[in-house]
Amino acid sequence: MRSDQHCSGLEQTFSKKLDAIIADFCEGKLQNGVAVAYSGGLDSTVLLSLAMNYCRRSDIPLFAFHVHHGLSSNADAWLEHCRASCVAAGISFQSECIQVSRDSGDGVEASARKGRYLALGRMSKNTGTPLILAAHHQDDQAETLLLQLLRGSGVAGMSGMDVCHRAPNLFGHDEVMLGRPLLTEKRSTLEAYASQQGLNYIEDESNTDQRYLRNAIRHSVMPVLEALSPGYSERIARSATHFQAAQDLLLEVAQQDFVNCTYETGLAIAAMRALSPARRDNLFRYWFSRAGVRMPTTSRLQEMQSQLFDGREDARITVHHDTIAIHRYKDTVYLSDQQAEVAEEGRLQEFVWQGQAYIHFPEFAGSLYFDQSVHGLEASWLQSQALSLHLRRGGERLKLAENRSTRDMKSHFQSLRIPFWQRERLPYVSIGQDLLFAAGVGMQSRFCQAAPGACISLRWVFD
Numbered sequence: 001m002r003s004d005q006h007c008s009g010l011e012q013t014f015s016k017k018l019d020a021i022i023a024d025f026c027e028g029k030l031q032n033g034v035a036v037a038y039s040g041g042l043d044s045t046v047l048l049s050l051a052m053n054y055c056r057r058s059d060i061p062l063f064a065f066h067v068h069h070g071l072s073s074n075a076d077a078w079l080e081h082c083r084a085s086c087v088a089a090g091i092s093f094q095s096e097c098i099q100v101s102r103d104s105g106d107g108v109e110a111s112a113r114k115g116r117y118l119a120l121g122r123m124s125k126n127t128g129t130p131l132i133l134a135a136h137h138q139d140d141q142a143e144t145l146l147l148q149l150l151r152g153s154g155v156a157g158m159s160g161m162d163v164c165h166r167a168p169n170l171f172g173h174d175e176v177m178l179g180r181p182l183l184t185e186k187r188s189t190l191e192a193y194a195s196q197q198g199l200n201y202i203e204d205e206s207n208t209d210q211r212y213l214r215n216a217i218r219h220s221v222m223p224v225l226e227a228l229s230p231g232y233s234e235r236i237a238r239s240a241t242h243f244q245a246a247q248d249l250l251l252e253v254a255q256q257d258f259v260n261c262t263y264e265t266g267l268a269i270a271a272m273r274a275l276s277p278a279r280r281d282n283l284f285r286y287w288f289s290r291a292g293v294r295m296p297t298t299s300r301l302q303e304m305q306s307q308l309f310d311g312r313e314d315a316r317i318t319v320h321h322d323t324i325a326i327h328r329y330k331d332t333v334y335l336s337d338q339q340a341e342v343a344e345e346g347r348l349q350e351f352v353w354q355g356q357a358y359i360h361f362p363e364f365a366g367s368l369y370f371d372q373s374v375h376g377l378e379a380s381w382l383q384s385q386a387l388s389l390h391l392r393r394g395g396e397r398l399k400l401a402e403n404r405s406t407r408d409m410k411s412h413f414q415s416l417r418i419p420f421w422q423r424e425r426l427p428y429v430s431i432g433q434d435l436l437f438a439a440g441v442g443m444q445s446r447f448c449q450a451a452p453g454a455c456i457s458l459r460w461v462f463d
Helices: 003-026 042-058 075-089 108-127 138-150 187-197 213-228 232-261 269-273 277-291 298-310 379-383 409-415
Strands: 034-037 062-068 092-097 131-133 164-166 177-179 266-268 317-321 324-329 332-337 348-351 358-361 366-378 387-390 428-431 434-438 448-462
Touching: 003 042, 003 131, 003 164, 003 177, 003 187, 034 042, 034 108, 042 062, 042 075, 042 187, 062 075, 062 108, 075 092, 092 108, 138 213, 138 232, 213 232, 232 266, 232 269, 232 277, 266 269, 269 298, 269 332, 277 298, 298 317, 298 324, 366 379, 379 448
Parallel strands: 034 062, 034 131, 062 092, 131 177
Antiparallel strands: 164 177, 266 332, 317 324, 324 332, 348 387, 358 366, 366 448, 387 428, 428 434
């Protein structure tokens, strides 16, 4: 096939793929345009050229988003190359410089990837573009599957990259789609297009550094595979579609099990015990994905379940993972955000109410609201009191109504089914040593009265 025919074929295939992505995910939403993640390298330069022609024919605004990682001494020159190329082509250019942590524990590659996607997400939000195009191609897909195989990934990891999907955990919001219209194209096809079109692109020296596993696979493993089994990348990429189908089935099963096991805001242990171990693992992974946290390893997941299911029935069990805490309480398992401890010096906050609707207490990660009520604390009296907000001191007792008995806080918490990990965070309001209000429970009845329009009811809301 002649090179000009090759290029024409790529343009036609690209247009069909992008048409399908827009029809399936972005129909009627492109008033603000489409963006290309543009590094200046071969792949993204070809993508930008194809997108430019497509958008001009379709009268769609086009943006190029460039992320300056600062990892190479050439990064400034790459930024200027990308800017100049876009100016010459009449393409709107956006860039952002990020700081990549070299000692985060995740590695430079992972830290750079995380920072890059968050920067792209910010630029998409600033410009209102609902679709970002990435230049991943068939060889990238094959490399990804080989990487995941070496890491011992499960079905989800072996599913590879999707043609289009939302990635709120990567972008920082769910208002943008990530599209890959070149995912079925080989790298050699992009190289031929760039050569025929005379495209000018940069060479990132890190792409040949085989200390990075992906580069080692690309330069040392994939040529051997191509020699042993020509066209292997297409077949590996085809395997990704089979894994994606299997993952879709696992997702359907997990959604059904999630509904069947849900009790209140958690998952019932008895219902989960009735599942096979594989379905229970699948359910937990689905639950974690809903919470937007990193997937645990297989061994870590087994350890979590052992603690949650094998502990004493009356044990208070909390397992920490990533940014969440997993708790077992009254035969139910719950997820919550991990809360930072309140500093010792912030555990007592003295204040005077001056009539405002609420007061924010950042040390306690919440706000105290003062709501008008037909029954509660007399407003003028409350304004004259020296109040204090504090955590539990021990020995607090509360009488919620005159016709009810005074009870300790443990009894209140149990009757209201407030779980143990929340109890530790709920603050109290006192006047001296007299308890006035317990968050999540209510107010001391002896301080309350009925006076429509002149009473205040206290309410606590976490941030």
